[in-house]
Amino acid sequence: xxxxxxxxxxxxxxxxxxxxxxxxxxxxxxxxxxxxxxxxxxxxxxxxxxxxxxxxxxxxxxxxxxxxxxxxxxxxxxxxxxxxxxxxxxxxxxxxxxxxxxxxxxxxxxxxxx
Numbered sequence: 001x002x003x004x005x006x007x008x009x010x011x012x013x014x015x016x017x018x019x020x021x022x023x024x025x026x027x028x029x030x031x032x033x034x035x036x037x038x039x040x041x042x043x044x045x046x047x048x049x050x051x052x053x054x055x056x057x058x059x060x061x062x063x064x065x066x067x068x069x070x071x072x073x074x075x076x077x078x079x080x081x082x083x084x085x086x087x088x089x090x091x092x093x094x095x096x097x098x099x100x101x102x103x104x105x106x107x108x109x110x111x112x113x114x
Contacts, residue, residue, distance in 0.1 A: 001096075001099060001100070001103070003103075004099050004100075004102060004103040004106065005099065006039050007039075007041060007045070007049050007106070008049065008053075008067065008070075008071045008099065008102065009038075009039045009071060010038070010039035010040050010041040010046065010049075011041065011046050011049040011050060011053070011071060012070075012071035012072045012074070013038050013039065013040070014040075014041055014043075014046040015046070015050060015072055016072045048106060048109050049102070049106065051105070051109070052101075052102045052105035052106050052109070053067060053068070053102060055105055056098055056101055056102060056105075059101060060094075060097075060098060060101070062094060063094050063095075063097060063098035063101070064098070066080055066091060066094050066095050066098060067095065067098050067099070067102070070095060076088075077091040077092045077095060078091075
């Protein structure tokens with residue numbers, strides 16, 4: 001699950017900030033903290049994640065909304081739970097299920113391409 005979370009985080013950056021400034025500078029004169037380096041995907045990989053997230057919308061619309069809110073909107077499960085009037089454990093469980101669905105879709109994309 002760690003890999004799909006990394007990919008979804010990178011997808012959130014890719015999908016939310018396509019202004020051309022999201023690529024890290026490799027020869028920066030000022031050293032950057034490791035937390036300043038955002039996960040990145042190539043456009044083709046990000047498009048695969050985007051397709052998997054879009055398919056989730058047809059399978060589980062609430063799961064889709066939670067994934068978008070967490071990874072594009074940077075909302076916490078607790079904040080989403082407050083908005084929905086549900087406990088954060090409920091939102092966290094839906095997020096985990098949605099991440100698993102997306103991971104499965106990504107695996108089928110790899111199998112289809114191979």
